[in-house]
Amino acid sequence: MDNFIPLNIYGIGIKHPQNWQIFINPNNKFTFHEGLIKIDKVTIAKKTATSLSIRWANMRENVNLDDYINVLEKQFQKKEKRSRHKDRYKINEKIKCTVDGKNAYLLKNEFVANHSIYRIFGKDELVKVLQLLFYSEQSYRMVVASLSTTPEELEENEDTFIEILMSLHEQIDQTAKNDAHYWPMVSEG
Amino acid sequence: MNASILIIIGIFIYGLVLVYHGFRSFKATSESSEAFFTADRGVNPFVLLATTAISVFSALAFYGVPAAIYREGIGYLSNTGGMIAGLLFVVIGYRLWILGKEYGFTTPVDFLRSRYNSDAYGLLVACVLVIFIVPYVAMQLIAIGDAAVETTNGMLPYILAVGFATIVVSLHIIGGGLKSVAWMDAFHFILGAGTLIVLVVYLTLTYFPNGGLAQAVNTMLDNPELAPLLSHPGPNGTFNWQGTLSNVLTGAVATVVWPHIFMRMYVAASKDTFRSMSWSLPVAYVFVYFLIAILGGILAPAILGPNVADTDSIVSLLSTEYAPPILSFLSLLCLFAFGVSTADSLLLSASAIGSRDIYVRHAFELKGKSVEPRKVVHFGRILLVILMVLTLIVVALRPAYIVDYAYALSSPFFAQILPATVGGLFWKKGTKEGAFAGTILGLIVTTVFTFFVTPPLGFSALAWALMANAAAYIGVSLITKAPEETINKYIVRVDSIINAGTEMNSAVDSSLSALNNGKEIK
Numbered sequence A: 001m002d003n004f005i006p007l008n009i010y011g012i013g014i015k016h017p018q019n020w021q022i023f024i025n026p027n028n029k030f031t032f033h034e035g036l037i038k039i040d041k042v043t044i045a046k047k048t049a050t051s052l053s054i055r056w057a058n059m060r061e062n063v064n065l066d067d068y069i070n071v072l073e074k075q076f077q078k079k080e081k082r083s084r085h086k087d088r089y090k091i092n093e094k095i096k097c098t099v100d101g102k103n104a105y106l107l108k109n110e111f112v113a114n115h116s117i118y119r120i121f122g123k124d125e126l127v128k129v130l131q132l133l134f135y136s137e138q139s140y141r142m143v144v145a146s147l148s149t150t151p152e153e154l155e156e157n158e159d160t161f162i163e164i165l166m167s168l169h170e171q172i173d174q175t176a177k178n179d180a181h182y183w184p185m186v187s188e189g
Numbered sequence B: 001m002n003a004s005i006l007i008i009i010g011i012f013i014y015g016l017v018l019v020y021h022g023f024r025s026f027k028a029t030s031e032s033s034e035a036f037f038t039a040d041r042g043v044n045p046f047v048l049l050a051t052t053a054i055s056v057f058s059a060l061a062f063y064g065v066p067a068a069i070y071r072e073g074i075g076y077l078s079n080t081g082g083m084i085a086g087l088l089f090v091v092i093g094y095r096l097w098i099l100g101k102e103y104g105f106t107t108p109v110d111f112l113r114s115r116y117n118s119d120a121y122g123l124l125v126a127c128v129l130v131i132f133i134v135p136y137v138a139m140q141l142i143a144i145g146d147a148a149v150e151t152t153n154g155m156l157p158y159i160l161a162v163g164f165a166t167i168v169v170s171l172h173i174i175g176g177g178l179k180s181v182a183w184m185d186a187f188h189f190i191l192g193a194g195t196l197i198v199l200v201v202y203l204t205l206t207y208f209p210n211g212g213l214a215q216a217v218n219t220m221l222d223n224p225e226l227a228p229l230l231s232h233p234g235p236n237g238t239f240n241w242q243g244t245l246s247n248v249l250t251g252a253v254a255t256v257v258w259p260h261i262f263m264r265m266y267v268a269a270s271k272d273t274f275r276s277m278s279w280s281l282p283v284a285y286v287f288v289y290f291l292i293a294i295l296g297g298i299l300a301p302a303i304l305g306p307n308v309a310d311t312d313s314i315v316s317l318l319s320t321e322y323a324p325p326i327l328s329f330l331s332l333l334c335l336f337a338f339g340v341s342t343a344d345s346l347l348l349s350a351s352a353i354g355s356r357d358i359y360v361r362h363a364f365e366l367k368g369k370s371v372e373p374r375k376v377v378h379f380g381r382i383l384l385v386i387l388m389v390l391t392l393i394v395v396a397l398r399p400a401y402i403v404d405y406a407y408a409l410s411s412p413f414f415a416q417i418l419p420a421t422v423g424g425l426f427w428k429k430g431t432k433e434g435a436f437a438g439t440i441l442g443l444i445v446t447t448v449f450t451f452f453v454t455p456p457l458g459f460s461a462l463a464w465a466l467m468a469n470a471a472a473y474i475g476v477s478l479i480t481k482a483p484e485e486t487i488n489k490y491i492v493r494v495d496s497i498i499n500a501g502t503e504m505n506s507a508v509d510s511s512l513s514a515l516n517n518g519k520e521i522k
Helices: A065-082 A151-168 A174-182 B001-022 B034-042 B046-056 B059-072 B074-103 B108-115 B119-151 B158-207 B210-223 B241-257 B257-263 B271-304 B313-319 B325-363 B373-397 B400-426 B432-452 B461-479 B484-517
Strands: A004-009 A012-017 A019-021 A033-043 A051-058 A088-101 A101-111 A125-136 A140-149
Touching: A004 A101, A004 B046, A004 B059, A004 B074, A004 B313, A012 A033, A012 A051, A012 A140, A012 A151, A012 A174, A012 B034, A012 B074, A019 B484, A051 A151, A051 B059, A051 B119, A065 A088, A065 A101, A065 A125, A065 B484, A101 A151, A101 B484, A125 A151, A125 B432, A140 A151, A140 B484, B001 B158, B001 B325, B034 B074, B034 B158, B034 B241, B034 B325, B034 B373, B046 B158, B046 B271, B059 B074, B059 B119, B059 B271, B059 B313, B074 B108, B074 B241, B074 B257, B074 B271, B074 B325, B074 B400, B074 B484, B108 B119, B108 B257, B119 B158, B119 B373, B119 B400, B119 B432, B158 B210, B158 B271, B158 B313, B158 B325, B158 B373, B210 B325, B210 B373, B241 B432, B241 B461, B257 B325, B257 B400, B313 B325, B325 B373, B373 B400, B400 B432, B400 B461, B432 B461
Parallel strands: none
Antiparallel strands: A004 A012, A019 A033, A033 A051, A051 A140, A088 A101, A101 A125, A125 A140
16 A cells, blocks of 8 residues: 555545546535545556545434445345446455444445437446445444446455555544534435 | 506516515525525426526517428428427437536536637637627517507507616516526426417307317418418428528527526436436427417418518517407516517526626636635626616616617527537547637627628528538547547546446435434435
């Protein structure tokens, strides 16, 4: 991880390659309680394109990670149904792990989708997604990091990508924690 | 009761409904500029179709297109090249939609400013768009005011009609932003298309009971003064190939980058919306246009004969003198539908550009200050009040330099962002210098060929301006260099956003929100 640099946003940290670019949508909610940040490897070669998204959201109740995975699977089914089963989404592997002292899951997902407006003008593309997720009982936040890439790039760099995801952590000081307790627990989203 | 009084009562009820509808969403749209200016980027396919299709047609289309066909013949129908706008809407719109979601773009200006990494270019485009929106809006309201006076036989004075229309339209937008505008446009689309059908069917069945439109066409063919209207190049020779091509280009190329149509491309709810738009927008466009063309190209000449002096009034003449009062009122509502939908959409665009791209950008962002989303909405509403007052002054005084000269430049000026927009989306070599050169040259050529020199070879000022603009944009871009980072961000990365982020992030978002609401996903 020599060329990796740490990033910390509202107490959520990760180490990512220093040449990846950070993107934030100024119109989206971006607070301690809710936000999305993208860190992309921007490259002209489509085969090596990689995108890391970190999403966090304040949860109304403590979250069981298995419940999240069940809901995600239903979302996948819903997306498949909406595409008349032309797109396919799959969780290939669920690995229980511990990250930053918290229970976490590493999911290995993939989806096949056609991104053209008319399927006839585009081709089906396979996208591999590694996803690391945990729930913080300290801040009541669910944190999900999703790294999407091509099968070729994943085959070459899977260990590095997992290393990036495993560096995901939460680090909040007492003030932030106190603030978090006083904020409404209902996400505004 | 007198028919004119009933029509006036109808107009006031319509106005009150419009204002009430706007203010119903006041609170919901006050919290964020996303809600106010883009309806949270969640406009469904039917509403997006309706608001886009009806916004393309202005009040002047309802009166002006039949008048133009009556004067110049059916060659004017080549303006239905605007159906290509449906294709452009999809080709340009899908990419703009993705970039808008990713980087928060709301207006043409914030995309162009970011893509060309130039606040000066952003300011140039913002000023041109905002300044020339006012005369365009004013002309819609003047058309409404004139028609209201005519339909009520002068009982509703012009100044009252036009003042009422201006205030109602402004309050409607101030109340609910795009949410109100889009939904009301959907109603206006149904109202406009429905009224046109009723008017065409009524006039056909009443005046040509023995053969309908075929009888009307035969009436025209029997009259040597009217027969040339049904052929190329028309009675005045306007629609030779150059005239036809210019007319096709005007409709096909320019409309998609009008600021209010441009902003529609950001607000679709999903990718599927663009698929529906690709076929439904051309169909809606052609459907409405054909009804208007039948009015001006067949029914008006066959009923009124060849010698109407004030051709611009043929529709109001048909609806007031040749149809019952209820149809006169419906026609007036149809004009309202066309005029209000264009005026409110354009005013909202001017408000978004003025508040976000000029005021917030230059008074806050460039000075390193942040601004709360609700304050942006507040600025937008204040600007709408200012625009309302400006428009009121213009429609009341009708100064020639605005209603004649500035208006003539509005639409061709809006079109001058087209080369920079298309190049900015698809061409990695497009540079800031090229965008500046092309846009400025396009503005100059438009002005010169509109007022000072007759455009050569029979092509329109717009056609020449777009050619000059595109040539300068490409030429200057080829000898300058675009920063790699900008190209990566706005062109290269689009594929990555499409392929990677969108699908998975939407699944994660939906899962989190389902867990938070305690709801199972069906």
